[in-house]
Amino acid sequence: MDRDASPRYPFAMKKGDHLFLVDGSGYIFRAYHALPPLNRKSDGLPTNAVLGFCNMVWKLMRDARDTDVGVTPTHFAVIFDYSSKTFRNDLYPEYKANRSAPPEDLIPQFGLIRHATRAFSLPCVEMEGFEADDLIATYCRMAEEAGADATIISSDKDLMQLVSPAVSMYDPMKDRQIGIPEVIEKWGVPPEKMIDLQALTGDSIDNIPGVPGIGPKTAAQLLEQFGDLDTLLSRAEEIKQQKRRESIIENADKARLSRELVTLKRDVPVKEVPDDFVLEPSNGAKLLAFLKAMEFTTLTRRVAEATGTDAAEIEPADIPVERADSAHGPDMETAPAEAADETAGAAPAMDEGDTPSLLAALRAGAATAEKIDVDAYHTITDLQTLKDWIEEAFETGVVAFDTETTSLDPMQAELVGFSLATRPGRAAYVPLGHRQGAGDLLGGGPVEGQLPVREALAELKRLMEAPSVLKVAQNLKYDLVVMSRYGLDIAPYDDTMLISYVLDGGAARGHGMDSLAEKWLGHKTIQFGEVAGTGKSFIGFENVAIDKATRYAGEDADVTLRLWQVLKPRLAAKGLASVYERLERPLVPVLARMEQRGISVDRQILSRLSGELAQGAAAIEEEIYGLIGERINIGSPRQLGEILFGRMGLPGGSKTKTGQWSTSAQLLEDLAAEGHELPRKIVDWRQLTKLKSTYTDALPGYIHPETGRVHTNFALAATTTGRLSSSDPNLQNIPVRTAEGRKIRTAFVADKGFKLVSADYSQIELRVLAHVADIAQLKQAFAEGADIHAITASEMFGVPVEGMPSEVRRRAKAINFGIIYGISAFGLANQLSIPREEAGAYIKKYFERFPGIRDYIEATKTYAREFGYVETVFGRRIHYPEIRSPNPSVRAFNERASINARLQGTAADIIRRAMIRMEPALTEAGLSARMLLQVHDELIFEVADDEVGATIPVICDVMENAPMPARSLSVPLRVDARAALNWDEAH
DNA sequence: ACAGAAGCTTA
DNA sequence: GTAAGCTTCTGTT
Structure with a gap:
């Protein structure tokens, strides 16, 4: 960087200038430990280090104007560590290796302090691969070369x-x-000899070896005698004290390595130069907005007084503690307060965003401070050791755990072992059901030396149910279902998968442990397949060797605990704690119970239907073969397209994106409407074979051998919008639209003496739309219980609702x-199968009649573009990292999705609230209904038959009032409920 | 054995 | 036009 060639800056640093460099990272830790814990009142966000930092900077800036102090900064910067990995780790892998993770309540403060720095209109400087100290060293050199002075705001001896x-x-x-005298007074050597002194003494905190037995006093004395380290090492034989002499000769290499480690790099290729740090006039409003957001009342008042600002008139800043992880597309999560920063010109260096720095700060602490070592985990095979570990968990108050089983299906899974982690790197596996000799016909016997399941579980139960110990799991619902079958409950708990889902819904591809470990810890986990095999080579976890299982299971617990440390504080920092605590966490046991109960499915009905479908399909098949003259595979769209559009030359053929003939139902329906016989038969055949293969044939295979019921799996973190999903089997797509399909619903039955009650929200998403877009006509229509589609049609086409043609209403409904x-x-x-121009005209007309909806749509798009996410009425965030894509179709897709997400997501939040409320409400009412x-x-x-009458009003009441008391919708919710012997009739 | 495409089911 | 999951076919590993 040749800034000497021609001064690019009007404020080039010169003699008489004074550069202040704050050791930001050092200060964070000192302030945190020096100050008592402090939490933001509104949400418990820990802020003690932030307050300490703000007080300190404020004092420095105020003193800066006070000429009595004599030292007046003209340039000012705050320097941070970028991550724990620096060039020193290449030199010496153990460098700082024994640093423990920062306390949980410090982690969110790393990011906040960077925000604080910018609120003070000060530059934040950091650089990958270098410590703050190296940057400070480099800037000091630059200041000295410019003839200026520098003051380092720190007391770290490494900087002396x-x-x-x-x-x-x-x-x-x-x-x-x-200054120089103070260094000599404290260490007995002048500053230029500090490097040699530290090389001799080492530093246990940073894991710098030094020479054993040499402390600061001895080191100073030796340096006094020999002048410098090299001379000392070359003339070590002259040392009189035998032990000292031997130690120095023996550890000369360590001393030289230590010297390299403690020597600060004064030539870091920095991006910013001191000229960039010219002290700007402070922006009182921006600073106050930040302080108010932190709820620092005293400091807010002081700053307001000093700057002559009326604090009451300033809105608290929206502090995103960090931006979305934006590997793809531009950085999004830039709140207004931040965006203003750019124009304030506070930090020219920060235009690349603070995402990496923040992630790094987090990783630096909790995650990579102690490396993940899968060989370090313990295997517990005796009761006393298990008791010791459980005792340890009681002491720490937090334990991560994971179960290892024989199956992915928690209703079938048998426990094979479990793992615990009490702190990062400290995990143990308790094998219980491992077997050996799987190859022989008997399936092998148990491996010797494992704890008896009953004894181990009795101990584990104590821990799992202890109110004083927080249990942390990844996808807890699975473990909850398995453990429940062994008589264990788990509470209280946190679920790292759900925390990630709340934080990064829409932004991350998945919330599985493997991807979370990669993203947050930079760690590639052992794949399940590597341990237990896949496909044909799958052996089941019970047949995995115990040492291998220990590595795998121990890692699961260790990683889960570390993820929790990284992710949990971010909830409060982003204002998402209540979403997690009210919409996610409490739903876990509710869903676990629903899955465990399952639903009765009548085998006979399905079997009879299957036969009917087979007959129907076979008959159509013959007709099809007759029409085309050969026996092709009707299920093959490729063969079908070839016949229809190739050989038979039917019109209207279109190609799919892979260049194949499209044979979609829509297209075949159109052909059928033109009078072609074959397409109709293909559509009919497809319907029958679909019903048979997906439902009547597949469902009986899901009937549990012991319970005789079907237990679906509800996924809490699978959708972007907050909806649940159902799988194995999916019971959320059981047919209903056709009469044939509905027959399948008759197979879902209540037990003897019971009824099935189905309660569904009427038009919930349209009601949410009416509320959030605040559309008077729609709100009124819903309030009056009117036909919403008819009202829409009436508004648009000027047709009275009375005697409206069904086609008119149908079009309004589609809109x-x-x-x-x-x-x-x-x-x-x-x-609607109409020309696009006509559809466009409808939409135009609709927006003319309901301008509020157009405004709502535009506002949603603008918001999503600005922030990269949208929020539901209950505060759930759904990210759209690609919404600013330069590709218009990608962008349009993201816009549509974000518009939908607010509505679908709010509806999903409402029914989640209803589900969480439901069981206590039924219990309070003395009812035994099971969801x-x-x-x-x-x-x-x-x-139960005799409770149906009393139960339905309770269900409807809970569902209709689910938004309360958190939110009150300006539109009533309506629920229809019915009881019957099967799902078809109840619906 | 697995992955992607096509197609179909639901709200 | 939104959000899902499952089955079959097809081609690749």
């Missing part, structure tokens, strides 16, 4: 080597200046649904 006539240090906590899906002329045209299924806007219960 920089002290010179032009450079001094200042300890803000003790209000003490450190209403279109709005929810983020309408496009293309989509509406497809849905079995959720299908997005519908809940299905099994209710």
